[in-house]
Structures are given as C-alpha cells and as structure tokens.
Amino acid sequence: MTRRTPRPRERGIPEATVARLPVYLRALQALNDQGTPTISSEDLAAITGVNSAKLRKDLSHLGSYGTRGVGYDVDYLIYQVSRELGLTQDWSVAIIGIGNLGRALANYGGFGSRGFRIAALLDADSSIVGDKVAGLPVRHIEILEEVVAGESVSIGVIATPAAAAQSVCDRLVGCGVTSVLNFAPVVLNVPPSVDVRKVDLSIELQILAFHEQRKSDGYGGPEWFGIPGSLT
C-alpha cells in the first residue's frame, strides 16, 4: 500500500483543536523570525496561553512531530500546521460591503500571513463602484456571480448592513461558495454543507458586560477566593 502524503490521522481533528492551531502557528512564526530552532510544549503553551498537556494533545492529532527530551522543531511544525490548515494552497477571498468595516478588512494587510488573497471587493452603492480600495477596484454587486466564478472565490466575507446579509449570502451559496465569514449582526440561514463563521462586535461586548457586572455585583464577595478557576 502506497500513500504519497503520509496522512497523520485519517480523519477528525477536534473542532476545539482546529480553533487553536492558528494561534500556535502565529507563535511558531514569531519564534522562527527570532531564530528559535526548537520549542518545548511547556514554553509554547506559555506563549499561547494554554495548558501544556492540551497543546501536546492538540499537536498529537496531526501526528508525532515532537522529539522526546527535546521538543518540537519550529520549522517543521510550522509546515505541518500550515498544511493541516490548508494554507499551503491559496484561497481567494471576496469582501462584500465596502463600508467602514469592509475597507478596514481590505486594508488589513496581514490577512493571515499567507494563504489568502483578497480577490474582489463588491458593493451595492454605485457611487463607490470603481473606486480603488487597497489597490483593488470596487465592483458592483450585480456581477457577483461573474466575479466569484472569474476569480475562483472560495471564501466570502460579508460586511454589509444586516438587512442585506442574507440575500448576499444566498447568492454566494448559489454560485458555489461554501465558506462564509459574516460580520453582519444576523443569523445566516445556509444549507448544512456551507460553513459560516460569525464575528459580532456587540455580542462580544455583551459577554464582557455580563462578566463585568458579576465582578461589581453583590455576588462573589465571600466565595471569590479559594475557588480555583471560579474565573476564567
């Protein structure tokens, strides 16, 4: 039996692990930039703010890439994590909605180090269509399907007002986009084959407010101390 790419574990990296791999990757790249050749799970865990056992278990899902008594080779681990995350190929991204936020996203140069290419900017407002933002022309949303096909867009970033988000999403899905990053404050309805991730400023603030309230509440005075992990 021959297999060209020695696939580590046949399938199923836990979602919680996937969400942390980018954090490890960033730390590893920083270590690499400063010339560190190897790193122990203990040290990398400290840098990324996780428990070292968790880090080792996370990495073990990719395969056995560490050396006992030594640690992990930074370069090699960068390669393995990148590969697992699919960053060895380039993904074309379209940003829809070039308001304040869309502009900020377009200009956010380090859009994840490498692996992503902002391929198109789209907006419904004719008065900004044709403008250049971050070196790219804003195109009219009318030709979304055409642009998605022409640029092989595989990830759509929705930065429109809430009211427009679902219909933009439907059109993206309609022309084959199966990954969406949604900044509009609405729950998007999509078929189960489509992945949606949501970034919602006001939700984050509300979660912070909840905890902030607890801190200054009557609660927690007495039992605050001595309960390890009562905060987190």
Added chain:
Amino acid sequence: MTRRTPRPRERGIPEATVARLPVYLRALQALNDQGTPTISSEDLAAITGVNSAKLRKDLSHLGSYGTRGVGYDVDYLIYQVSRELGLTQDWSVAIIGIGNLGRALANYGGFGSRGFRIAALLDADSSIVGDKVAGLPVRHIEILEEVVAGESVSIGVIATPAAAAQSVCDRLVGCGVTSVLNFAPVVLNVPPSVDVRKVDLSIELQILAFHEQRKSDGYGGPEWFGIPGSLT
C-alpha cells in the same frame, strides 16, 4: 427573608449559555419590533439557529419565565435577558487605535443596541489627535489613564497594531479596566481577574480554510451522507 430582586439562580450561568444570550436578545428585539407578543422555544430556536431543548435549558438558567402551553412573553424575556447581561446599566467603552479598524468600530452605530457608550478614542499618532471621528475627538494615548478615570471607562477595545497591544493592555489594566476586547493579533497577558475576548480575522479565515480543504479533499466522499451532524 426579604429579597428585592428575585434572583433566579444564585450563581453560575454556563459560559456557553452566556455566549448565546445576546443572540436570543437580538432576535427577541426584532420580534418585539414587529409586534409579536409571545414566542415558543421551538420558533425562537429556529430563528436563532439552535436546538429548542438547548434554548429552553439556556433560558431556564435565568429562571422560569415561560408559560407551559403558551411560550415566552417577548417583552418580559427581553427585560430578563438584558438584566442578566448587565445591559440595564450603561458601560463606557474606550477604543484605542484609530486606524481603519478603530474608525470602523467608532462609526459602527448600533454598538449593541443599547447598553454601551463610546466614551473615548485614543491614538498614538499625533497627526490624527484632535480629529473628530464619529463625533468624538481623538485624544492622545499619553493621557489614557486620565481619560479612563474621567470617563469611567470599564471596557477597553484594542484596535492598535500588534506590537502596541500588550503595552496598551497593561496600561488599561493598570488603571483598573477589567474587560478588554482585543482585535490585535496577539495573545494578551493579563492577571486572572481581567477578562479578555479576542476577535481575530485571520484565525477565522484559517478555520474556514481548514474546513474548505476537507470538503474538496479525498476525504469525506463516501461517509459524507448519512452521518447527521458530521458538519458543525
């Protein structure tokens, strides 16, 4: 024994529940705007994209606010959820780093319906200090401590370049801010009493790329169908 506010459950709403309450709240407000007086868990769950049992369990952590055979009173539930999230009081927010993103955040009017007030904008770049953004003057980061005290800031939003984020965070923590929303792509080091939430564009894209890769991989063809919940 007298208690003015009838506190539902003495303590400990699960973190996962807290993260969903803002989503329910937004849906409830939309229902209220369109005049819907009551809603069942089934219907609210459909709108917010969760399982109805989960929704009921989430709400049960706040108390017994539903009516069997009927559903939940929209108005009353809005009040209870808002109160639990601490939105009955106003929180002052400072945004540090008024680049593209900071500007977008400052202009993002519906900053969580109500409950939050953008109290200050700060930046290190003297050439934009004094400019008005979203009706507020940009002030110099030198006077951060003064501004935090003067405006009673309780939530700091870090929208600076990565290199500046930790030192800005330290200064916020130093003058008593215990809630931080971090947009800079770095892991912030804070004492355990401080809550940090992170919003990271490139991490979200990388997670999407991982799943996108899996979809177009050799994997998943055969066992794709018939496994309920194999995605999500």
Added chain:
DNA sequence: AGGTGTGAAAGTGTTCACAGCC
C-alpha cells in the same frame, strides 16, 4: 534528566424524551 504522547478521570456542553403545567 528532560519532554513527548496518551490512557484515564474529571469537567462541560448538548440532546433526548417526558413528566407536569396551562
């Protein structure tokens, strides 16, 4: 000695299914 990889235990979160109330 030093540090990875991993069973096993503990902790969290989700879903089912139904008793009980309206």
Added chain:
DNA sequence: GGCTGTGAACACTTTCACACCT
C-alpha cells in the same frame, strides 16, 4: 393539545499523571 422545564444519556473537551523515548 401544546409547550415548558429538567433528569438522564451522550458527546466533547480539558486536565492529570505517567510510561516511554532520546
């Protein structure tokens, strides 16, 4: 009849602790 609230089962995640390798 319809719908909430919740015990119990299940699934996922984290953490511990240590065997095993270098």
